[in-house]
Amino acid sequence: MTNSKSIFLNGNVLNIIQAPIALGQTLNGVEQGPEILIQNGLIEQINDLGWTIGKNSNINIHDLKWNSPKANLPAHQHGLKIKFPLELGDACRELSEISKKSNDDREFTLTLGGDHSVAIGSIGGALLSRPNLGVIWVDAHGDFNTPETSPSGNIHGMPLSFLTGLMKHYSIPSFDWLKNFLTPNQLILVGIRSIDPEEKALMKSWGVHVFSMTEVDRLGIGKVMEQTFDILFKSGKRPLHISYDIDAVDPHFAPSTGTRVRGGLNYREAHFIAEATAETGALVGMDLVEINPNLGYVDPAHREEKNITVEIGLELITSALGKKIY
Numbered sequence: 001m002t003n004s005k006s007i008f009l010n011g012n013v014l015n016i017i018q019a020p021i022a023l024g025q026t027l028n029g030v031e032q033g034p035e036i037l038i039q040n041g042l043i044e045q046i047n048d049l050g051w052t053i054g055k056n057s058n059i060n061i062h063d064l065k066w067n068s069p070k071a072n073l074p075a076h077q078h079g080l081k082i083k084f085p086l087e088l089g090d091a092c093r094e095l096s097e098i099s100k101k102s103n104d105d106r107e108f109t110l111t112l113g114g115d116h117s118v119a120i121g122s123i124g125g126a127l128l129s130r131p132n133l134g135v136i137w138v139d140a141h142g143d144f145n146t147p148e149t150s151p152s153g154n155i156h157g158m159p160l161s162f163l164t165g166l167m168k169h170y171s172i173p174s175f176d177w178l179k180n181f182l183t184p185n186q187l188i189l190v191g192i193r194s195i196d197p198e199e200k201a202l203m204k205s206w207g208v209h210v211f212s213m214t215e216v217d218r219l220g221i222g223k224v225m226e227q228t229f230d231i232l233f234k235s236g237k238r239p240l241h242i243s244y245d246i247d248a249v250d251p252h253f254a255p256s257t258g259t260r261v262r263g264g265l266n267y268r269e270a271h272f273i274a275e276a277t278a279e280t281g282a283l284v285g286m287d288l289v290e291i292n293p294n295l296g297y298v299d300p301a302h303r304e305e306k307n308i309t310v311e312i313g314l315e316l317i318t319s320a321l322g323k324k325i326y
Helices: 030-039 042-048 085-104 118-129 159-163 197-206 213-219 221-232 267-279 308-320
Strands: 013-019 052-058 108-113 134-138 187-192 209-212 240-245 283-289
Touching (some): 030 108, 030 308, 042 052, 118 240, 187 221, 283 308
Parallel strands (some): 240 283
16 A cells, blocks of 8 residues: 655655653543554554654653652642643643654654643644644544633643643743644634533634534535635645544544543544545644543443454554555
């Protein structure tokens, strides 16, 4: 098989960033995501598609491990209704530096989470190299919360408020490396079906383009992606990054994740998003996040099967890298 090389890449080199970060949420296990994907053949599958692995980096999480004393700090640190801003800011800064270098070198950047807070680093770094980057955010949730709107204070529900600059006025020193921010014409959300009320008002006021599951039902996933590319390429082709939260997929197909919401993307819809984005010839990076192998299956019939969530995660990555049915 051959890959779908982007016109914004210099060759067939793909860099992996393992980001086993779990402090953006509260459930133990999501930090195992990168390792379990690699153990189940990710690198071999990437090579089979014609990509060459360049660097395989692992974010140095040190005291972000769950057995660290810092994991027991009070829920709201440093005067903000937000959990672990200093620790996550430092980790995302390290991630952003690797992402920026990979984008500077015009090599594909694949980030494996961890929870969705890692996208602050992967996309934040990409924006330092490619300020006009288009982002397709595939998720069950809006991820636009701020400290005022968040019910939990968990940063995995806030990455887009960081990446759009809405968090700038909070002056969080550990995130002062964020310099370039997304504008409304650079960001599309797909598969959304769970948004907090105040978060929804914030999203509307900012002007984000959202294709919720209602639009997926009404238009079909083909039309949704066609309109997505019409918006992102309105002024011409630009490099694209797809940030894929596994909870965008219906829990029947991907049950091992921490914030399951029924009524999500079915198997073919989930794949079509990745396939269609690859076919644009503009994709330069991807996040795959929120796989938690510690969590059980929703459907008891699957208990004896191998981890179907890991399987679909691997398949979504390879679809984004150019794997086709025919």
